[in-house]
Amino acid sequence: MRIAVVGATGMVGRVMLQVLEERNFPITEIIPVASERSVGKTIEYRGKEYKIVSMQDAVETRADIAIFSAGGETSKQWAPKFAEVGTTVIDNSSAWRMDPDKPLIVPEINADILTKEDKIIANPNCSTIQLVMVLNPLHIKYGVKRVVVSTYQSVTGTGKDAVEQLNGEIEGRDVAKVYPYQIFKNALPHCDVFDEETGYTKEELKLTKEPRKIMRVEEMNITATAVRVPIQGGHSESVNIEFENDFNLADVRKLLSEQDGVTLQDNPDTNTYPMAFYSEGKDDVFVGRIRRDLSQPNTLNCWIVADNLRKGAATNAVQIAEYLVKNNLVG
Numbered sequence: 196m197r198i199a200v201v202g203a204t205g206m207v208g209r210v211m212l213q214v215l216e217e218r219n220f221p222i223t224e225i226i227p228v229a230s231e232r233s234v235g236k237t238i239e240y241r242g243k244e245y246k247i248v249s250m251q252d253a254v255e256t257r258a259d260i261a262i263f264s265a266g267g268e269t270s271k272q273w274a275p276k277f278a279e280v281g282t283t284v285i286d287n288s289s290a291w292r293m294d295p296d297k298p299l300i301v302p303e304i305n306a307d308i309l310t311k312e313d314k315i316i317a318n319p320n321c322s323t324i325q326l327v328m329v330l331n332p333l334h335i336k337y338g339v340k341r342v343v344v345s346t347y348q349s350v351t352g353t354g355k356d357a358v359e360q361l362n363g364e365i366e367g368r369d370v371a372k373v374y375p376y377q378i379f380k381n382a383l384p385h386c387d388v389f390d391e392e393t394g395y396t397k398e399e400l401k402l403t404k405e406p407r408k409i410m411r412v413e414e415m416n417i418t419a420t421a422v423r424v425p426i427q428g429g430h431s432e433s434v435n436i437e438f439e440n441d442f443n444l445a446d447v448r449k450l451l452s453e454q455d456g457v458t459l460q461d462n463p464d465t466n467t468y469p470m471a472f473y474s475e476g477k478d479d480v481f482v483g484r485i486r487r488d489l490s491q492p493n494t495l496n497c498w499i500v501a502d503n504l505r506k507g508a509a510t511n512a513v514q515i516a517e518y519l520v521k522n523n524l525v526g
């Protein structure tokens with residue numbers, strides 16, 4: 196496969212190159228792409244230096260797959276141009292996720308809908324991916340009725356400039372602000388921009404809409420509050436799930452421990468629970484603090500953590516690419 200990595204110099208792009216290498220993705224040529232600012236600079240892949248090329252030059256390579264993580268505007272403008280020359284685009288931005296003609300994929304859940312005709316495939320939002328990895332197996336067994344999710348999101352989710360803001364503030368350096376306020380020693384109830392009509396942020400709205408599309412359920416109600424916190428390891432989520440049917444806690448734990456890509460960390464006796472610090476650099480989604488909501492029937496509380504740059508972005512995208520290759524859906 197000839198693979199273009201668009202946004203190769205960014206937070207997600209760099210992890211993308213790492214994940215492609217670790218998983219031994221069958222690459223014959225890697226084409227790193229970034230903005231005009233980076234064209235001509237080099238980037239390392241498998242111990243070799245590769246020159247970063249422009250978007251137009253990348254289109255002309257007619258790569259088999261282009262994995263985009265370069266922002267929504269870049270995707271809107273360029274993904275169709277890659278698709279036109281026959282390249283399959285896997286896009287990490289929010290540009291195409293809710294487009295009814297574009298599949299939104301978490302491979303463990305709905306890769307079966309992919310066909311050779313899908314030339315732009317959307318990767319879900321990072322907070323959505325870790326949520327649906329836990330919701331989906333529970334939904335199949337008990338029927339999810341309503342979800343209340345509050346997130347504690349890593350600055351790596353905003354990109355390299357946000358990491359620089361946090362590190363600069365920790366070290367007392369004067370740095371450019373990506374967030375409207377200091378993030379060090381703070382918690383901002385503000386991820387992405389505000390939606391004028393509803394008062395929610397775009398991140399919160401993504402969390403309410405994307406799971407329904409991925410899990411193929413119309414009637415599931417989700418409400419979200421997304422909070423940015425001064426950590427780098429991964430995103431954490433406090434999740435309250437009301438089911439149609441009652442459940443048994445031991446069965447819930449068994450179900451989640453059997454789910455591919457999910458690791459159960461749930462033992463209060465040994466202080467075992469998921470933490471952002473431990474999720475960093477790992478591909479799995481971690482779930483724990485599983486307990487009944489004592490305030491109403493058929494309702495569960497849990498705590499879900501994942502590295503937003505791995506399963507929340509790069510790993511999920513590479514798994515989609517692996518599925519395409521394995522099922523002859525590309526090229």
Ligand SMILES: NC(=O)c1ccc[n+]([C@@H]2O[C@H](COP(=O)([O-])OP(=O)(O)OC[C@H]3O[C@@H](n4cnc5c(N)ncnc54)[C@H](OP(=O)(O)O)[C@@H]3O)[C@@H](O)[C@H]2O)c1
Nearest residue numbers: 202204205206207229230233264265266288352354355508
């Ligand atoms: N961070 C996450 O956890 C996460 C998770 C899921 C999805 N995403 C999505 O992934 C995308 C990138 O996020 P990030 O966190 O990696 O951001 P980032 O660290 O700021 O990196 C942005 C990348 O996009 C490139 N880029 C910017 N403008 C471009 C243009 N006009 N043409 C070509 N390349 C351009 C940058 O190149 P230069 O270095 O040349 O500027 C850089 O490689 C965003 O759409 C984001 O929503 C991020």
